[in-house]
Amino acid sequence: MNESTSPTSPFEQVPLRTYAERAYLDYAMYVVLDRALPHVGDGLKPVQRRIIYAMSELGLSAASKHKKSARTVGDVIGKFHPHGDSACYEAMVLMAQPFSYRYPLVDGQGNFGSPDDPKSFAAMRYTESRLAPYARTLLAELGQGTTDWAPNFDGTLKEPKLLPARLPNLLLNGGQGIAVGMATDIPPHNLREVVAACVRLLEKKTASVAELCEHIQGPDFPTGGEIVTSRKDILAIYETGHGGVRQRAVWEREGEELIVTALPHQVSPAKVLEQIAAQMQAKKLPLVADLRDESDHEHPTRLVIVPRSNRVDVAALMDHLFATTDLEKSIRVNLNVIGNDGRPGVLNLKELLTEWLAFRRATVTRRLEFRLDQVVDRLHVLDGLLIAFLNIDEVIHIIRTEDEPKPVLMARFGLTGTQAEAILELKLRHLARLEEMKIRGEKDELDEERKRLEAVLGSPKKLTRLIRDELLEDAEKYGDERRSRLVRREAAQALKETDLVTAEPVTVVLSEQGWVRAAKGHEIKPEELNYRSGDAFMAAARGRSNQLACFLDSAGRSYSLPAHELPSARSLGEPLTGRFSPPSGAAFRTLAIGAPEDRVLVASDAGYGFVTRMENLYTRQKAGKQLLSVPAGADVLALAPVAESEEGVLVAATSAGYLLAFYLSELPELARGKGNKLINIPPKARKQGEKVAGAIAIAAGQDCLVWAGQRYLRLSWNDTENYWGERAQRGSKLPRGFQKVTRLTLAE
Structure with a gap:
């Protein structure tokens, strides 16, 4: 298509590319300048400015009676803002919500929403409104020649391009907006602090951002809460114009209950309770027994958290909730505004205050000149x-x-x-x-x-x-104390899953076919439990519900999962193959449970083994991890706990009735591998099928049981002297009747 106009056509012909580019840029500039971003002068977007001006024209000052909100919205969209009435009304409601605006511009009467659901406000035909006293700082000088006027959308009326703000409303109430290719997120601030910074900049034009931050400590949110961002990070935000502020809820202890009295900005109490309740239902927060919302008019925020017992570390519990719920929230800061030159840009704190003071100086000058002309x-x-x-x-x-x-x-x-x-x-x-x-x-x-x-x-x-x-006069009239405390806190850390579980005694039982279950207490007898047809007891281990249960398969690979996640022993359990993916042909042989620093003896029936810590058995991999190198044709032995003792003795016995005892210190402590030889089995005996039947560690005062089928021989720590030797020796022959050893266990 040619860029030409036909003499007979009333239409202009332009390439589609040119038209689309021009149309998009026009739309983008409209969104940036006339909808989404506030102006540095009065800190308002066009719709907010028009609402306030229309209310002043209706005579809805702070001293007048309230009028139906529908009347105000009708005037706004009919005279100045030809857009949807619901969007206009929502903008007006936002300026009336004390939990959204630090210094509300509208005084609402009726249901204007709640912190639980800011958009739960009543329809505009039910609510009434008027301007708040603070709005006078935007309107007091309007008729004094202080602003330029422009025709409204249909050219029948005039509206102010900007309101002559007596205070830097942009910083006081902040604002949020998403334009095309840019956005703004300005947090609210304390009026007295901002005025003090303005005065400092008036008296010293060369004042740095750091000097201005001596007055402006940080944002000041209407809902209170604690700002836990470091002083250094806050200073960096004000120096660059963008960053993030972390805000945390305020809580206190009343008896055994924890009371949350203030929440971060724009956080719903109902959502926080929902997040905590979800963790409780998923059994990931057993430290909490109950939740209640006792908020009312006297206590706008009062969330009650009841710990399960007085032994719960409430500081650690709250730290966990800060890390996993909206009780702590990061609030983005992006000081992107329309400057006095009509262009959008990200300003640091000094640039923003300098721009506003230039606007204020021009406004006061125009007001004085207008009055001088009248005089x-x-x-x-x-x-x-x-x-x-x-x-x-x-x-x-x-x-x-x-x-x-x-x-x-x-x-x-x-x-x-x-x-x-x-x-x-x-x-x-x-x-x-x-x-x-x-x-x-x-x-x-x-x-x-x-x-x-x-x-x-x-x-x-x-x-x-x-x-x-x-400025000082208005600060005295409208200023108040800071609501958001600035507190130095360490970063919140979520508790580990094992830390959240109560440490109850538990016995984990493994069957021959690889089914697992857990019983409360240590008194249970695993052999007497019911098993599936064709299945039987294989191994059991005693520990705590907040510890990891570790399993070892015949290929020497270890697996682990939290003990509290195991099914109850009242059932038949569940197969470990549903949780893990062992190698083809491998079967689960043994298990252990304990603290990460606890030690266990890992060995194969080929006669090799080593001592390792429980943490070396831990893994998150479904396929497990290789722990013990098992020789071809060999199998793993039962994992045996190793007590912390300087006189620990390792006892190993072969299936042919040979038993050897030696100091445990002769065996190395490894993280993984084949290990060292425990007891010697000659090649000829190995060919005849002799293998290690068991290996355990006993300390002074402990006894071990040498089993030969259903018969057993009790050996005390002193009795092992008869079988004493050095590691990797053949050992001594057991008495008659124990020539076919099946296993070794600790005596209870």
């Missing part, structure tokens, strides 16, 4: 009135006798048209002698005011002092 005009009129009073009789005579008295008065007394018009509009009652005295008194007052105005306008220092005094 000069009025003095000009008063000069003419005084001439008339000094020549009252002649003035009356001219008015009575002349058809056109105005030019005659101008010629006779040297008056201007404005003065002559003012004389002609005088009422007879104003011709009294007393009126002349009033005019002279008014003229003297206006002369003094004119001199003051000219002095201020002619002196930058006096103008700066005036701006400073007005």
Whole structure:
């Protein structure tokens, strides 16, 4: 398509690429400048500015009666903002919510939402509204020549381009917006702190961001809470104009209960309770027994968390909740605003305050100049009135006798048209002698005011002092104490899953076919449990419910899972193959449970083994990890706990009835591998099928049982002297009847 216009066509023909690019850029600029981003001057978006102006035009000041919100919304969309009424009403509601705005601009009456659901407000036909007292800082100087005016959307009315804000509302109430290719996230701040920083910058233009941050400690959110971001990070945010602030809930202890009294900004109490309850239902938070929401008008936020017992570490519990719920939240900061030059940009704190002070200086200058023009005009009129009073009789005579008295008065007394018009509009009652005295008194007052105005306008220092005094006056009138405390806290850490589980005694039972279950307590007898048809007891281990149960298969691979996740011993259990993926042909042989620092003896029936810590058996891999190198044709032995003892003795026995005892210190402690030889089996005996039947570690005072089928021989720690030797020796023959050893166990 050519870029030309046909003589007979009323349409302009342009390439689609050009048209689409131009249309998109026009739309993008509209969204950026006229919808999404606030202006540095009054800190408002167009819809907010129009709502406030429309309410002021309706006479809805803070001293007036409330009016239906539908009336306000109708005026806004009918006169200034031709968009949807629901979006307009939502913008007005936001400015009325004390939990959304630090200094609300609208005073609402009725249901304007709640922290649980800010959008649960009633329809606009039910609610009433008026401007809040703070809104006067935006409107007080509106009719004093302080702002430019522009036609509304249909050209029938005028609306202000900006409101003459007396305070930096942009920082005080903050704002959020998403434009095209950019966004803004400005947190609210404390009025007194911001004014103090403005005064510091007025007095010292070269003040750095760090110096300004001596006054502005950080954001100040309407819901309170604690700001736990470090001072260094907050300073970096204000120096760059972007970053993130972490805010944390405030809690206290009442008896055995934990009471949350303040939440981070824009966090719903109902959502927090839902998040905690979800962990409780998933059995991932057994430390909490109950939750309640006791919030009311006297206590806007009061969430009650009841620990399961008085032994619960409440500080660790709350730290876990901070890390896993919205009780701690990161709030993004992006100081992206429309500057005085009409262009959007990210400003640091000093640039933002400098821009606003330039806007304020221009506004005050325009206000003073407007007032000076009024004073000069009025003095000009008063000069003419005084001439008339000094020549009252002649003035009356001219008015009575002349058809056109105005030019005659101008010629006779040297008056201007404005003065002559003012004389002609005088009422007879104003011709009294007393009126002349009033005019002279008014003229003297206006002369003094004119001199003051000219002095201020002619002196930058006096103008700066005036701006400073007005800021301090408004800070005294509308300022309040900081709500969000700045506290140094360590980063919240979620508790480990094992830390959240109560440490109850538990016995884990493994069957021959690889089915597992857990019974509460250590008194249970695993051999007496019911098993599936064709299945039987294989191994058992005693430990705590907050520990990991570790399993070893015939290939020497270890697997682990939390003991509290195992099915109850009242059932037949579940197959470990549903949790793990062992190599083809491998079967689960043994298990152990204990703390990470506990030690166990790992060995194969080929006669090799080593001591290792329980943490070396831990793994998150479904396929497990290789722990023991098992020789071809060999199998793993039962994992045996190793007590911390300097006189620990390792006892190993072969299936042919040979038993060897030696100091455990002769065996190395490894993380994985084949290990060292425990007891010697000659090659000829190995060919005949002899293998290691068992290996255990006993300490002083412990006994071991040597089993030969259903018979057993009890050996005390002292009895092992009869079988004493060095590691890897053949050992000594057991008594008659124990020539076919099947296993070794510790005596209970």
